[in-house]
Structure formats: C-alpha cells, structure tokens
Amino acid sequence: MRIGLLGTGPWAERVHAPVLAKHPGFEFAGVWGRRPEAAAALGAQHGVPGHDDLDRLLGEVDAVSIALPPTVQADLAVRAAEAGCHLLLDKPVALTVPDARRVVEAAEAHRMASVVFFTVRFGGEQLPWIEEQAAVGGWFTGRSDWLGSVFAPGSTSAYASSQWRKDKGALWDVGPHALSVLLPVLGDATAVTAVPGPLDTVHLVLRHAGGASSTLALSLTTPVSGGGTGMELRGEAGTVHLPERGEGPIAAFHRALDALATAARTGEPHPCSAAFGLRTVEILAAAERSLATGTAVEL
Missing domain, CATH: 3.40.50.720 (NAD(P)-binding Rossmann-like Domain)
Structure with a gap:
C-alpha cells in the first residue's frame, strides 16, 4: 500500500x-x-x-x-x-x-x-490491558489524570508553539487520550459536567451507559515537577491501574x-x-458547553 x-x-x-x-x-x-x-x-x-x-x-x-x-x-x-x-x-x-x-x-x-x-490505544502493554478490563466488567468508577506541562514555566516541549493547543487547552489535546481508554472499558458517556481549574486545567465528571461514573483531570500547564498521567478503575474485581507507558510513540x-x-x-x-473519533469530539464539545453554562450536559 x-x-x-x-x-x-x-x-x-x-x-x-x-x-x-x-x-x-x-x-x-x-x-x-x-x-x-x-x-x-x-x-x-x-x-x-x-x-x-x-x-x-x-x-x-x-x-x-x-x-x-x-x-x-x-x-x-x-x-x-x-x-x-x-x-x-x-x-x-x-x-x-x-x-x-x-x-x-x-x-x-x-x-x-x-x-x-x-x-x-496502540500501546504494547496498554492495549491488552484495556481489552482485559472491558471483558472483566463490573466497574463502579474510574479516574484518569492527564497532567501535562507543555505550557508550564521551564517546559522544553516541542509543542509549546502549537497555536491550537494554546487556544483549546488540555480539554482538546489530552482529553481524547483519556476518553479513548475510559469509553471502551466503562461504556459510552451519557452526560458530562466540566469545572475549570487553574489556567487551562479542567475537571470532568462522566456518567457512563453501563452505570459507572468517571472523573478526569486534564492540564497542559501543570508545574513540571507535578505532571504525569495515570488511570485507576475500581469495581467488583478490585482496583487496577493502567500500565505505565514504557515505550515511545x-x-x-x-x-x-x-x-x-x-x-x-x-x-x-x-x-x-473516524466514527469513534467523532464520538470523542461530541463529548469534548459537550464539556465545553458545560464549562460555559456551569451545568451538566446530556449526551
């Protein structure tokens, strides 16, 4: 090809x-x-x-x-x-x-x-983990932190000059990553509530079709010493964590x-x-509406 x-x-x-x-x-x-x-x-x-x-x-x-x-x-x-x-x-x-x-x-x-x-979703350890947790089911809640430092003082990120990231912030840059893991495990989102944090930071609460809820903390302005990513699921099978990424893109x-x-x-x-990509865009757009109105938005 x-x-x-x-x-x-x-x-x-x-x-x-x-x-x-x-x-x-x-x-x-x-x-x-x-x-x-x-x-x-x-x-x-x-x-x-x-x-x-x-x-x-x-x-x-x-x-x-x-x-x-x-x-x-x-x-x-x-x-x-x-x-x-x-x-x-x-x-x-x-x-x-x-x-x-x-x-x-x-x-x-x-x-x-x-x-x-x-x-x-294409990580060597993450992909089988996501599939395994989706098969296990019975999840009660999930938590996902994507706290980047692209625009923090002292950042050396190659993407610090990205205008669309400056304009749209963490919600649109790292939000898709968090959703790409949570949705296949907990089910589609049916409602979202968004609350602003410091600078571009935003916190989301999602209700999922299967009955679970999840929280997301997203930022591109986290201090360099405090950044990092992580995901935790809690449910009938106990508590599990997304494996750390040991390989590059x-x-x-x-x-x-x-x-x-x-x-x-x-x-x-x-x-x-692209259809799944569209769904993540629908959720992010709903989160923007929630930020603007201060209310939950049904999906």
Missing part, C-alpha cells in the same frame, strides 16, 4: 515519517505540507519527494497519514477520502462536531478505512499502521475509526 504524509511539523518529523519509511507493509511515497520547502526537506530525509500539489500526491497513493492541526485536518481528510485514500488520522479529528462528522461521512461514502492514532504508530492495513483489507471498521 502506497502512503503519503500530510504535515511537516514535530509530530510528522519525529513519529510519522520515520515509521512510514520503515514499516514493511507500506511504501512511503511522498510528503505534502503547507510550506513546500519543509515538505521537500522532510521528504529528502527519507528519500521520498516533497509535493506542493496535494491533489497530485493524493492521486499517487492508496492512503494518507495526517500529522496536521485539527483546525485543518478535517478538510484535508475529506479531500483525501474523496480521492480514494484510506485515512490515518490524528486526535482530535476536528474541533467541531460538524467537521468531525464530515470526515466520517466522507470515509463511509467512499468506503475508505480510517484509524485515529490515540497513542495509548514509534512502536504504537507501527501498530496503528497495521490496524489501518487490516481495516482496508477486510472492510471491518477498527474500534478507533
């Missing part, structure tokens, strides 16, 4: 491009970016052409890997699906429900496979590519398809 990369930023350079160049099931065919000179430079690092004509690249590949801000991802994903390309998307799929829905509708209309790269991205190839070959939607 020939695949093209859309994007030239740190995430594209550090994760997408190196994996696309090495994955045995794909042929890395080229790079497109909003800055042609950056696309040419990134492509040269991996022996593939940089493109300034997106339509030409889409016509030469079977799939695209998108490493672009959610402010532009939806439009390009729709364009790629209409050109007959399978979609490997980043989270969040979009920043509005209508935009995320357009991606789902385009992929379904043109029968294109889609996978959203929620990094934890490279290995997880290889698995995401495997998932896209399988979905494209079989026609069976992956659990992390």
Whole structure:
C-alpha cells in the first residue's frame, strides 16, 4: 500500500515519517505540507519527494497519514477520502462536531478505512490491558489524570508553539487520550459536567451507559515537577491501574499502521475509526458547553 504524509511539523518529523519509511507493509511515497520547502526537506530525509500539489500526491497513493492541526485536518481528510485514500488520522479529528462528522461521512461514502492514532490505544502493554478490563466488567468508577506541562514555566516541549493547543487547552489535546481508554472499558458517556481549574486545567465528571461514573483531570500547564498521567478503575474485581507507558510513540504508530492495513483489507471498521473519533469530539464539545453554562450536559 502506497502512503503519503500530510504535515511537516514535530509530530510528522519525529513519529510519522520515520515509521512510514520503515514499516514493511507500506511504501512511503511522498510528503505534502503547507510550506513546500519543509515538505521537500522532510521528504529528502527519507528519500521520498516533497509535493506542493496535494491533489497530485493524493492521486499517487492508496492512503494518507495526517500529522496536521485539527483546525485543518478535517478538510484535508475529506479531500483525501474523496480521492480514494484510506485515512490515518490524528486526535482530535476536528474541533467541531460538524467537521468531525464530515470526515466520517466522507470515509463511509467512499468506503475508505480510517484509524485515529490515540497513542495509548496502540500501546504494547496498554492495549491488552484495556481489552482485559472491558471483558472483566463490573466497574463502579474510574479516574484518569492527564497532567501535562507543555505550557508550564521551564517546559522544553516541542509543542509549546502549537497555536491550537494554546487556544483549546488540555480539554482538546489530552482529553481524547483519556476518553479513548475510559469509553471502551466503562461504556459510552451519557452526560458530562466540566469545572475549570487553574489556567487551562479542567475537571470532568462522566456518567457512563453501563452505570459507572468517571472523573478526569486534564492540564497542559501543570508545574513540571507535578505532571504525569495515570488511570485507576475500581469495581467488583478490585482496583487496577493502567500500565505505565514504557515505550515511545514509534512502536504504537507501527501498530496503528497495521490496524489501518487490516481495516482496508477486510472492510471491518477498527474500534478507533473516524466514527469513534467523532464520538470523542461530541463529548469534548459537550464539556465545553458545560464549562460555559456551569451545568451538566446530556449526551
């Protein structure tokens, strides 16, 4: 399967491009970016052409890997699906429900496979843990902390210049990660209440379809010495914790590519398809409404 990369930023350079160049099931065919000179430079690092004509690249590949801000991802994903390309998307799929829905509708209309790269869902230890806890069932409550320091004093994050993260905060950046683990274990969310914390920090309470509840603490401005992630479930089986991530995103991205190839070959939607990405956007948008109104929002 020939695949093209859309994007030239740190995430594209550090994760997408190196994996696309090495994955045995794909042929890395080229790079497109909003800055042609950056696309040419990134492509040269991996022996593939940089493109300034997106339509030409889409016509030469079977799939695209998108490493672009959610402010532009939806439009390009729709364009790629209409050109007959399978979609490997980043989270969040979009920043509005209508935009995320357009991606789902385009992929379904043109029968294109889609996978959203929620990094934890493709973790070597995390993926089997999530599946195991979903099978166990009987969970009473869950707690998820995603306390990042991207914008904290002393941060050296490569993503500190990301404008969409500055504008939308932790809710939209790390919120999708937390939801991607909680929803398959506790069930779909039926209501959300959001309360603001310091700076961009937000606290969510979710009610789940199976009767459980969960709490999320999300931040990109946690002091560097106080940041970290963790997840805890409590229920009939006792108390369990999400395994710590012992590997970087490279290995997880290889698995995401495997998932896209399988979905494209079989026609069976992956659990992390664009439709699941849409559901997370619906929940995040409801959380924004809850922050604005100070009330719980039904889903």
